[in-house]
Each structure stands twice: as structure tokens, then as C-alpha cells.
Amino acid sequence: MTDKIKDLLTTKVISRRSFLKSSVVSGIALLGLTGCVNEEEEISVEVITEEPSITKEETHTKTIVPREKGTISHQVCPRNCGDTCSILSEVKDGIITHISGEPTNPITAGSLCAKMNHYLSWVYHADRILYPMKRVGTKGKGNFEQITWDEALDIIVAKTKQSIDKYGPETVWKYYFSGTLGFVHNKGLPHAFFNKLGASDFDATVCSATGVAAIPYTFGKDRGVEPEEFANTKLYVSWGANEAATCVHVVKFIKQCKENGGKVIVINPIRTGVATFANEFMQIEPGTDAALALGVINYLIENNLQDQSFIDKYTIGFKELKTTAKEYTLDKTSAITGISVKQIEKFAKMYGEIKPSIIKIGVGMQRNSNGGSIVRAITLLPVVVGTVGVAANSGYMYSNSIYSAPNPNLIQGKELVENPNRRKINMNELGKALTGGLDTTKELPITTLMVFNSNPMVITQHGKLVREGLEREDLFTVVAEIFRTDTADYADILLPATTFFECEDINQNYSGLYLRHNEPAIEPLGECKSNGEIFNAIAKKMGYTEHIFDLTTVEAIKATMQTETLISQGITYDVLKEKHWVKIHIDIPFGDKEFPTPSGKIELYSEKLKEAGFHPVAEYVPTAESKDGSPDLFKKYPLTLMTPHTKNLINSQMYNIPQIKELMGEPVLYIHRDDALERGIMDGDKINVLNDRGTIVLTAKLTSTITKKGTVLSYSCPWPKLVEGGKSVNEITSDRLSDMAGGSTYHTNLVEVTK
Amino acid sequence: MAQLGFLLDQRYCIGCQGCETACQARNEAPIGISLRTADSFEYKESAPFLTVSCSHCEEPACVATCPVKAITKNPENGIVKTDYAICIGCKACIAVCPYGAPKYSEDKKVSMKCDFCADRQAAGENPACIDGCPVKVLTFGELESLGGEKSTEEFEYSEKTKPAFRFIKK
Numbered sequence: 001m002t003d004k005i006k007d008l009l010t011t012k013v014i015s016r017r018s019f020l021k022s023s024v025v026s027g028i029a030l031l032g033l034t035g036c037v038n039e040e041e042e043i044s045v046e047v048i049t050e051e052p053s054i055t056k057e058e059t060h061t062k063t064i065v066p067r068e069k070g071t072i073s074h075q076v077c078p079r080n081c082g083d084t085c086s087i088l089s090e091v092k093d094g095i096i097t098h099i100s101g102e103p104t105n106p107i108t109a110g111s112l113c114a115k116m117n118h119y120l121s122w123v124y125h126a127d128r129i130l131y132p133m134k135r136v137g138t139k140g141k142g143n144f145e146q147i148t149w150d151e152a153l154d155i156i157v158a159k160t161k162q163s164i165d166k167y168g169p170e171t172v173w174k175y176y177f178s179g180t181l182g183f184v185h186n187k188g189l190p191h192a193f194f195n196k197l198g199a200s201d202f203d204a205t206v207c208s209a210t211g212v213a214a215i216p217y218t219f220g221k222d223r224g225v226e227p228e229e230f231a232n233t234k235l236y237v238s239w240g241a242n243e244a245a246t247c248v249h250v251v252k253f254i255k256q257c258k259e260n261g262g263k264v265i266v267i268n269p270i271r272t273g274v275a276t277f278a279n280e281f282m283q284i285e286p287g288t289d290a291a292l293a294l295g296v297i298n299y300l301i302e303n304n305l306q307d308q309s310f311i312d313k314y315t316i317g318f319k320e321l322k323t324t325a326k327e328y329t330l331d332k333t334s335a336i337t338g339i340s341v342k343q344i345e346k347f348a349k350m351y352g353e354i355k356p357s358i359i360k361i362g363v364g365m366q367r368n369s370n371g372g373s374i375v376r377a378i379t380l381l382p383v384v385v386g387t388v389g390v391a392a393n394s395g396y397m398y399s400n401s402i403y404s405a406p407n408p409n410l411i412q413g414k415e416l417v418e419n420p421n422r423r424k425i426n427m428n429e430l431g432k433a434l435t436g437g438l439d440t441t442k443e444l445p446i447t448t449l450m451v452f453n454s455n456p457m458v459i460t461q462h463g464k465l466v467r468e469g470l471e472r473e474d475l476f477t478v479v480a481e482i483f484r485t486d487t488a489d490y491a492d493i494l495l496p497a498t499t500f501f502e503c504e505d506i507n508q509n510y511s512g513l514y515l516r517h518n519e520p521a522i523e524p525l526g527e528c529k530s531n532g533e534i535f536n537a538i539a540k541k542m543g544y545t546e547h548i549f550d551l552t553t554v555e556a557i558k559a560t561m562q563t564e565t566l567i568s569q570g571i572t573y574d575v576l577k578e579k580h581w582v583k584i585h586i587d588i589p590f591g592d593k594e595f596p597t598p599s600g601k602i603e604l605y606s607e608k609l610k611e612a613g614f615h616p617v618a619e620y621v622p623t624a625e626s627k628d629g630s631p632d633l634f635k636k637y638p639l640t641l642m643t644p645h646t647k648n649l650i651n652s653q654m655y656n657i658p659q660i661k662e663l664m665g666e667p668v669l670y671i672h673r674d675d676a677l678e679r680g681i682m683d684g685d686k687i688n689v690l691n692d693r694g695t696i697v698l699t700a701k702l703t704s705t706i707t708k709k710g711t712v713l714s715y716s717c718p719w720p721k722l723v724e725g726g727k728s729v730n731e732i733t734s735d736r737l738s739d740m741a742g743g744s745t746y747h748t749n750l751v752e753v754t755k
Numbered sequence: 756m757a758q759l760g761f762l763l764d765q766r767y768c769i770g771c772q773g774c775e776t777a778c779q780a781r782n783e784a785p786i787g788i789s790l791r792t793a794d795s796f797e798y799k800e801s802a803p804f805l806t807v808s809c810s811h812c813e814e815p816a817c818v819a820t821c822p823v824k825a826i827t828k829n830p831e832n833g834i835v836k837t838d839y840a841i842c843i844g845c846k847a848c849i850a851v852c853p854y855g856a857p858k859y860s861e862d863k864k865v866s867m868k869c870d871f872c873a874d875r876q877a878a879g880e881n882p883a884c885i886d887g888c889p890v891k892v893l894t895f896g897e898l899e900s901l902g903g904e905k906s907t908e909e910f911e912y913s914e915k916t917k918p919a920f921r922f923i924k925k
Contacts, residue, residue, distance in 0.1 A: 066878035100886060110881075111889040117776040244769045244796060248889045255767045255890060273769035276802035277925075646797060647771055658786045659779055663772065663795075705800045715797070 001130075001526055004095060008124045009525070070097050074580040076518040077116055078186075078500045079650040080178035080207070082227070082247035082400075082511025083107055085116070086581050089501065089521045096120060096501060096521050105581055106228055107249050107512040114248075114647055114663070115654045122657055123499050123525075127484050130526025133494040139471050142489035142721075149527060152493050153541040159476045159492075160197075160542070163447040169198035170423045172448040175430065177206060179453035179482075179653070180497075180531075182505030182518070183406045184556045186453050189532035192413030192548045193539040200446070201424035203742060206459075208399045210366040210743030214375035215398060217606045218383065220596035223589035224397035225358055227511050231256035232393040235350060235357035237265045239378060240289060240365025244273020245647040247511050263354060265347060267292065268362075270644060270713060271706045280347060283708050285338040286640050286747060287368045290377035291620035295333025296348040298325035300384055305352025307386025314593060315383060317605025317617065324617040336620060338708065356394035357387055363399060364644050369624035369748040372740025376609070377618035383602050389590030401510040405571070405584045406560040413548045426742045428735055431462045434469020450478045452497065452531050457486035458652040458717050461746065463731040464694045480534050483656055486721050496528040503530035504553045506560070506576065508584070515571065516581040532556060614739070624736055625750040637691050637750035639675065639712045643729050644747070646715035655719050667723050668701040670713040671753060676702050681755055689714070691751045693732045697725040700753075712753065716746065758813060758833035759871060760898035760919030763806060765907060768892045770796035770804035777887025778808065781872060785862040790869045791884050803925040805909050806893060808884065809856035809869035810918030811835045813898075817848035817857065817868075826868075833898070833919060836870040839863070853913045871895075 070090030077085040086102035099119050103110035112119075132152035133144035147155075163171045174194050180186060194202075215222040230236050230253035243251050254274055258264050266275040267282045267289070275281040284292060300306050301322050311318050330341045337344075351357060359382060366375050379396065382388045388395040423440055425433050432438045433446060449470075460466050470477060470490035479491035488494055502524040508515045524530075529537070532553060539549040551559070558573045566572075571582050597603045610616035622629035626640065645651070646664065654660045669689055671681065681687055683702040688695050689712070698714055707713050720728040736745050770793065778784070778791040793806035811828075815835045818826045825841035826848060828834070837848075837857070842865040848857045849866055857866040872882035880886070885895055894901075903921030905912035912918065 064873045064877045067874040067880065069878065101889075109889075109891070110886050111773060111891075112777070112887070113889055114772040114776045117773065117780045117887060120780065244771055248769075248771050248773065251767075251769060251771075251890045255892075258767075271796075273771060273796040276769055276796060276804070277767050647795075648797075659776065662786050663776065701798075703800060706797075 002094060004093065005124075005525065008095065009126055009128060073519050073521040074102070074517065075500055075521060076507040076516040077112070078181040078505070078507050078518065079116075079653060080181060081650055082509055083113075083249040084507055084509040084512070084514070084516065085112060085249065086516055087112070087119075091521050094522055096123060102580070105514060107509065107514065109249065109252070111249065115650060115660060118654070118657050118659050121659060122654065123501050125483065125656065127656060128525060129481055129484060129488070129494055129496040130528065131496055132527065135492050139473070139490050140467070142484060144494055149537070152495060153537055156478055156493055156538055157541045160448050163476065167444055167447060170200045170444060171446060172197060172199040172450070173425060173433070173446045174199060174202050175427065175449060175451045175454055175456055176202070177204065177427070177454040178651070179455070180500055181507055182500070183408045183507065183560045184411065184505045184553055185503065185531040187408035188411040188560060189551065189556055190452060190535040192411065192416065193535040193544075195413040196416040196539065196544050196546065197542070198417070198419055198422060201422055203424050203426040205742045206427050206744045208363045208366070208401070209741040210371040210738040211361065211363065211375040211398050213741035214366070214372040215379055216597070217376055217603065217609045218379040219388070219590065219602055222398060222402045223395075224400045224402070225392060225395050225589055226400070226513055226586070227253055227397070229393040230254050230358060230360075231260065233257055233356050233358045234262045235265070235354040236262060237267065237351070237357065237359040238272070238274050238278070239267045239359055239361055240374075241360045241362030242268065242270065242272040242364060242644060243360070245645050246364075248647065250511060263350060265350070269642060269707065269711050273647070280343065282339045282343055282347060285336070285708070286642060286711055287370055287374070287623035287626060288337045288620065289365060289374045290370065290618060291328060291333055291336040292339065292344070293377035293381055294325045294328040294618060294620065295330060295337070295344055296351060297321065297380060297384055298328045299330065299345065299348035300352045301325060303349070303352065305349070306384045310386030311384070314389075314595070315602040315604050316599050317603055320605040320617050321380065321384075324615070324619075328620075351381065352385060355385065355387060356391055357382075357385070358394065359396045361396055361398045364747070366738065367744050367746040369629070369736055369738055369745045370621045371738045371743055371745070373614065373619060373621050376614070377620075380604060380618060383604065388602075389588065389593050392588050395589050397511075399510050400513065403513050403584060403586055404508055404510075405515050405563060405565045406506060406508065407563045408560055410562060411548065411551065411556045411559050413546070416546060416548075426737065428461060428737060428742065428744045430456050430460045431465025431469055431735055434472065434475065435465050437465065445474075447474060448476045448478075451487055452480040452534070455485040455487045455652050457490065458719055458728060459730060460735075461730055461733040461744065462693055462735040463720070463728065465735070480531060485652075486719055489721065495534055496526055497534065498524045498528040498530050502528060504557070506557050513584040513586060514581050515576060515584055517576045519577070621739070623748045624745070625734065625748050630750070633750055637752045638710070639751050639753060640710060641689070641732070641749040641751045642707075642711060642713045642747045643716040643733055643749070644713065649715070649717070652717045652719060655722060661722070664718075666699050667714065667718045667728070669698040669753065670701050670703050670706050672707055672709040672711070673702050673704050674709045675712070675753070676700060679753060679755065681753065685755060688754045689732065689751050690754070691732050691749065693734070694727070696727045696729060696731050712751065758898045758919055759811065759895060760901055760921060761808070761810065762894045762896070762901045762903050762921045762923070764892040764923040765803040765805070765925045766923055767890055768804045768806065769890060770794045770799060770802075771889065773887045773889050774806050774884035774893050777883040778869070781875070781883035782867065784867065785860050788858045788860055788867060790858060790867055803908055805907070806884070807854060807856070807910060807920070809835060810854060810920040811871055812913070813917035813919060814915065816851040816853070816916050820847045820851045822847055834871045834873050835868070836873060837866065837868045839865045839867070842866055853916060854910070854918065
């Protein structure tokens with residue numbers, strides 16, 4: 001590393017260029033001025049004894065010096081966000097001096113976002129991990145000493161082998177998710193090591209799994225529209241999504257929809273950014289969305305607004321749907337959802353009459369104990385009005401990861417797996433898994449945990465259990481990280497990981513359909529390595545000799561691109577590298593009218609759903625922590641806690657950036673004024689937010705609009721080590737699994753708030 | 756070239772603060788200082804949202820007041836710019852600006868202020884805040900051709916200084 005980079009890292013990159021010439025400052029100080037004021041005081045500049053050395057006229061005629069540009073390289077923002085922006089970075093003398101949004105990509109369109117404008121403070125942050133380190137002292141205290149890569153690998157291999165000798169390979173578990181996305185260094189190469197070793201498998205269910213499982217019950221597969229089509233539709237329904245926080249670049253398409261004369265509807269318990277310009281904002285009671293969907297369907301059928309010919313041709317079970325929905329009268333739907341009869345009617349009429357329309361099914365909404373039932377119910381709506389399979393600007397969108405063109409499975413060493421029945425542990429149950437709370441880990445404990453691309457001590461539910469698990473002296477924890485996160489503090493061995501500015505990879509949006517190439521802008525800082533390099537190095541030290549552990553990043557990228565989609569569209573590595581991003585072309589979603597369900601039709605009634613223990617049509621099931629779902633618990637903890645994403649963070653990432661922390665202010669709990677009044681809470685009060693899982697301290701932020709009475713909100717997720725009290729909101733969120741696919745339930749929490 | 760100005764379409768501004776952090780990054784602003792401040796939809800109870808920086812007034816009070824003439828108005832494009840090498844940090848500009856646009860930096864001992872990214876404009880680029888707006892509601896151009904209204908909620912047009920800022924109101 002050059003001295004220049006070392007300087008950058010130690011000065012925290014807040015100020016990267018000298019701001020004032022000191023000689024000039026001292027010159028001005030001789031002018032004899034007195035009477036400096038602070039902002040509140042009256043101005044009283046007394047005497048100007050002489051003119052400053054540079055006159056007004058001279059300054060005017062000074063030419064403005066154009067911004068000096070560096071050499072441009074192309075990156076992809078690899079955060080867990082549907083936008084996956086293309087970034088241009090400028091490099092001078094091996095240092096990134098400037099970043100901007102790539103102007104030609106239709107999603108990025110020249111802009112980054114509130115968070116990522118501060119990427120330079122992130123990549124050159126003083127807390128970057130630059131060398132391998134080993135723990136000295138107590139777990140969690142974050143005391144480490146520098147070691148060499150060889151020492152680190154020797155310790156990792158010796159400890160892992162010891163564990164395997166005692167318990168077998170399934171005692172080893174990986175934990176990863178979406179810290180730095182990428183087909184090679186996140187989804188691809190690192191997994192080959194664990195597959196060869198025979199480690200316990202990892203059920204990656206935290207994000208969208210519930211909805212992914214629900215949608216095929218209706219259509220047999222998932223086919224969402226592209227986000228650019230939001231601009232071209234006549235009715236855009238944002239249902240349980242917060243685009244302004246989680247994919248802000250698509251908001252311009254929603255804006256265009258309205259500018260073109262279309263209507264925008266927002267259904268959400270939280271007043272979102274888009275809700276502020278929506279035609280209708282329906283502030284729904286959390287977790288009651290299935291009731292609203294069924295109530296709207298009932299209205300559509302009762303008022304003959306369904307597309308009967310579409311239904312007759314492409315679906316089965318309309319009769320059963322009609323009977324099921326009949327229960328959800330306007331009055332009943334209103335009582336459950338908290339939305340007025342008038343507003344439900346208005347929305348239902350619009351949805352029946354205005355076509356084309358698009359429902360954006362939010363990923364946040366399905367993070368409820370009844371998330372699968374909710375998504376299933378909503379998918380029936382576009383079927384009833386016949387908007388699927390007819391045009392590119394019509395239907396719905398959930399997560400478009402279904403269109404992922406490269407295939408990371410091709411570089412995961414799946415062929416190396418010896419035991420296909422090895423234990424699989426759900427990532428949402430990390431705390432239980434580490435503390436003997438799961439049947440599967442009671443007899444065979446996890447004794448080696450290898451974490452990469454994730455900060456589970458912050459983002460995993462029921463944080464108290466996670467902490468207890470990570471504190472276990474008999475647990476050997478390896479963390480590959482960019483920063484000294486809360487999780488990193490519990491590591492036995494800490495490995496320095498590169499940022500995406502320092503290694504090559506490819507990424508694709510899970511909203512827009514753009515495959516993008518990320519080239520390194522700079523050399524890895526310190527002794528940082530990419531995740532692929534890290535796990536290949538561990539594999540080799542373990543004595544593994546398979547070819548996959550010798551793959552370079554370029555070879556790995558090329559391997560993931562050997563897919564039918566990419567080959568048929570002529571997209572090779574060289575093409576992608578040259579163009580930086582390419583569009584993946586898709587046909588009209590469901591345009592082929594092929595529905596791979598058991599009946600081959602869209603199933604409004606599903607035997608498969610029934611066999612899985614659900615209502616075969618759809619049903620409103622109260623969430624597991626709610627007034628109707630758990631009346632006794634509700635008496636003790638009468639407020640529903642939601643923990644959605646803030647626009648200022650991407651999960652927990654960026655909270656350690658001083659500018660972002662400043663922008664966010666201290667962690668708050670949004671609480672409705674009426675709930676606050678009942679508890680004698682004033683704006684700005686320090687309050688306890690508690691349930692049986694624990695207590696955290698937050699600052700009260702009173703609101704009349706952002707949440708309704710009965711719902712409180714705290715954004716996910718500040719770092720515990722950086723907040724007062726050392727505990728963050730996931731300390732008290734539930735690690736209960738959702739109704740389908742074992743998804744997360746971050747929004748199914750009851751709490752009480754006290755002063 | 757005539758007086759430049761900003762135009763904010765408040766019908767669709769969602770308070771994402773992209774403009775604010777883009778400005779911070781470009782100006783390498785000390786922590787806690789924003790030369791453009793934007794409402795946050797997460798904090799503000801209701802729309803419309805405002806984002807405001809120095810409005811490069813047609814008759815800037817700061818230029819008239821600055822005791823060391825560190826602040827000048829470019830006669831060609833109307834950009835009001837502080838020369839930090841001359842500024843003595845006396846805060847006179849802060850006191851007279853009706854919009855509190857200049858911000859005093861304890862670190863740098865100067866009053867910092869938006870310069871309309873003059874160097875970026877000279878290099879053929881947009882000001883950082885304009886590029887920082889992912890919803891494309893903040894634009895700039897010659898004031899005369901911008902259209903829009905002069906005052907909006909939380910921003911009252913000063914007849915005295917004549918800010919070069921226009922609004923499409925919600």
C-alpha cells in the first residue's frame with residue numbers, strides 16, 4: 001500500500017484534499033477585523049482597515065477551473081437492492097477520487113442514492129480490516145493482533161480438522177448472505193469449499209423465500225414485469241413495498257406513470273416515500289393484506305368487474321374463489337384491515353376498470369408469519385382482472401431474480417457433495433442453532449462457524465440468542481469482513497475482504513434486467529482478498545486438489561455465463577466486459593400462457609396448497625403476534641413493531657459511515673401520538689421497547705402519519721456497538737419462521753413501550 | 756449566459772436526500788455540514804418536501820455584506836461563490852442570508868456555501884445535486900426559462916435578494 005493510501009485510511013477520508021492554503025489564512029488574519037459572531041448573534045463587523053489582497057474584480061475575471069477527471073473504470077453497486085446501479089469511478093495514482101452513477105443505464109440514469117454517494121468514505125474508511133488477525137482476550141470485545149495469512153490459514157485448518165475429527169463435517173457451518181453480492185464471490189466460488197468439506201447446508205431464507213414459494217401455487221412459476229414498465233402502465237399498485245427506501249431509482253418510473261395520466265396506489269402500514277404522491281394511500285393494519293385482497297376480489301366479482309373470458313380460458317377454481325371471497329364483505333374487510341369501506345370500494349373499482357395495471361408485491365410484506373398466505377392472496381387479483389400474460393406493462397412484479405441469467409450453481413462444486421442428506425440449517429434460526437435451541441443442533445453442535453458477506457450479530461432476529469451463541473468458548477468463528485462489525489468482534493480469526501472496488505465480479509439486478517460487469521478500480525487495500533480467493537486458499541490448505549479451487553475470477557465468471565439465456569442472446573464475457581452492462585431480453589411475462597401447475601392452468605383453487613396445510617384458495621390468517629393471533633400476548637405487549645429498511649442503510653451496511661450516521665440521527669422508534677399520549681411519552685424521550693425477547697432503548701419520535709395507532713416502527717438496522725445501550729432493534733425481533741419456506745418474520749413482533 | 760437557477764418539482768420530490776449527500780460528497784463537507792439540506796420522508800410528517808442550497812440570488816445579501824469580499828457573483832452566470840482562501844469565517848454572510856445557506860465549519864474556520872458546482876459545470880457536468888437526484892425532480896438552467904413559482908411552503912421569495920430558485924408546486 002502506498003503512503004498516500006495509508007494517509008487516506010488514517011484520516012478517515014473525511015477530507016481528502018487540503019482545503020485552505022495556510023499562508024493565505026494567516027495573511028487574512030492580519031487584516032485587523034474584529035467582531036466575529038456566532039449564528040444567533042447580531043452581526044457587528046467593525047472596521048475594515050484595508051481592502052483584501054484579491055479585489056472583487058480580479059475574482060470575477062478568474063476563470064473557473066474545470067473539474068479534473070481521473071481515469072474512469074466501471075463498477076456495479078453490489079448491495080442487496082433491486083437497482084444494482086452501474087458506477088463510474090475515477091482513479092488517480094491508484095486512488096479513487098470520484099464516483100458517479102453511470103448515465104446511460106436506464107435504471108441508474110446518472111444518479112447514485114443517498115447512501116452510496118458516500119462510497120469513498122466507505123472504501124477508505126479508517127476501520128477497514130487490512131490484515132488477517134487473531135483474537136486476543138474475550139470474545140466480543142474486539143481485541144485482535146495482526147498475523148500473517150499463512151498463520152491464519154494454519155489456525156483455521158487445524159481448528160476445523162479438530163472439530164471434524166470429533167463431530168464429523170456437519171459440525172462446520174457457513175453463514176453468508178448479501179454483504180457484497182456477486183455471482184462469483186458471493187453466490188459462487190466460496191460454496192465449493194463447504195460442499196467439498198461436507199459442512200451443514202445453509203437455508204438462505206431471510207429475504208424473499210416466502211413469496212418465492214407462494215407465487216407458483218398460483219401460476220406454477222414467477223414472471224414479473226420489468227420496472228421500466230411502471231412508467232407505461234395505467235395503474236401502479238405499490239403493495240407492501242417501499243420503493244423510495246429499497247429501490248429508489250424505480251421511483252422515476254412511477255412518477256412517469258402518474259405524469260402520463262396513470263394512477264398510483266400505495267398499500268402499506270407505513271407512510272412510504274411514494275405514498276406522498278400517490279392518488280390513494282391505504283394505510284393498512286400490518287399483516288392483514290390477505291383480507292384486503294379477498295375483499296377486493298369479492299367486490300370485483302359482485303360488481304361483475306372480473307375478466308370472465310380470461311378466467312374461463314386460463315384458470316381453474318373460480319367457483320371456489322367466489323365462495324371463499326364472499327365472506328370478505330366490505331364491512332368485514334374494513335374491520336380487519338383498518339381501511340375505510342369507501343377507500344376499499346374506490347380502489348377495487350379502479351383495479352377492476354383501469355387496465356393495464358401492475359401490482360408491485362413488496363418483499364417486506366412477506367416477512368410476516370403469514371407472509372405466504374398474503375402473497376398467495378394478492379397473486380389472485382391480476383388473474384381475476386385478466387392482466388397477466390397480455391402485455392409487458394401489465395401484471396405484477398415480485399422479485400425478478402427469477403430472470404437471473406448467469407448460473408452460480410455451475411461454480412459451487414455441487415458435484416463434490418458426498419452426502420446429499422446432510423443437515424440443513426435455516427439462517428433465520430442462527431441464535432437457536434448456536435445455543436442448542438434446535439433439535440438438529442442439540443446432539444451435533446455447530447463448533448466451527450465461517451461467516452462471509454454478512455453481519456449476523458446485527459441483522460439476525462432475536463439478537464440476544466445470537467450473541468449468546470457467538471460468545472460460546474467452544475465455537476471457533478472465522479469472519480471474512482471489510483469492517484470491524486459487531487460480528488467481527490466475536491471472531492477467533494478475522495480475514496480481510498476486498499470491497500467491490502478491488503475485485504472483479506458480475507451482478508444482475510433482481511428488479512431491472514441488467515447484467516453488469518464489475519471491474520476492479522484499484523488494487524486490494526492491505527492484504528485484502530476476494531471471497532473466492534479466501535475460500536480457495538482455505539481449501540488448498542485443507543489439502544483439496546480439485547480444479548475448482550484453482551479457478552481464477554475470470555474463469556469463474558465465464559463458467560457462470562454458460563447458460564442458455566446468455567448463449568442464445570450472444571452475451572459472452574468479452575461482450576459484457578466491453579459494454580459494462582447488457583440488457584437481458586425477456587418475452588412478455590406469461591405471454592406463452594404456460595402455467596406449470598398440476599392442472600396446467602392458473603390455479604385459483606390449489607390442491608397442492610391444501611396438501612401443504614393451507615386454505616386451497618386463500619385466507620386471512622392473523623399474524624402469530626397480533627390482537628387476533630395471540631390475544632394473551634397482546635394484552636402484555638399491545639403494539640406491533642415493524643422493522644423495515646431505511647433509505648439510509650442497506651440492511652446494516654453504511655451505518656459506520658459518519659456522514660450516514662449523522663444523516664440518520666440516533667435510532668428512533670416512530671410511535672403514533674395517541675399511543676405516546678397514553679404512555680406519557682414526549683417527542684425525544686428515551687424509551688424502553690420491550691417484549692419477552694429483550695429490551696432496547698430508543699428515542700421516541702412522535703408521528704401522526706408515518707404509522708397508525710397501534711403500530712410502532714424502528715428502522716433496521718444500526719450496529720449495536722455504535723448505539724447507546726449497545727443493543728439494536730433485532731435484539732427483540734422474532735426468529736419465528738414464516739408460513740412458507742421458512743422465511744423471516746421481521747415484522748411479526750408485539751412490544752410494549754415504557755418511559 | 757444568463758443567471759442560472761434551480762427548479763424543484765415538489766409534486767414528485769419524495770425526500771430521499773440523494774441531492775444532499777451528493778452535495779456533501781462533492782464538497783467533502785465536514786460531518787454535520789450540508790451545503791444543500793433536504794427534507795427526509797422518513798422524518799417529515801407530510802409532503803411537500805423541500806431541498807435547498809444557496810439560491811444564487813440575483814441581489815445576494817452575502818456578497819454585499821462580506822467584509823473581505825470573499826463572496827462574489829459571477830456576472831455571466833450569476834453563480835455566487837465564496838473564495839475560501841479569502842473568507843475569514845466571520846459569519847456575516849450567515850447572518851444576512853434569509854435562507855441560512857452558508858454553513859460555518861469549525862474544522863475549516865470558513866463559511867461554506869454551494870458554488871453551483873462551477874468546476875463541474877465548466878467540465879460539462881451537472882451540479883452534483885442534480886445528478887444526485889434519482890427521481891429527477893431537481894433540475895437547473897437559465898432562470899428565465901425555468902418557469903415555476905417563486906415561493907412555496909417553507910420557502911418564501913425574498914424581494915430583497917431575489918433567489919434564483921423556482922418550484923413546481925404540489
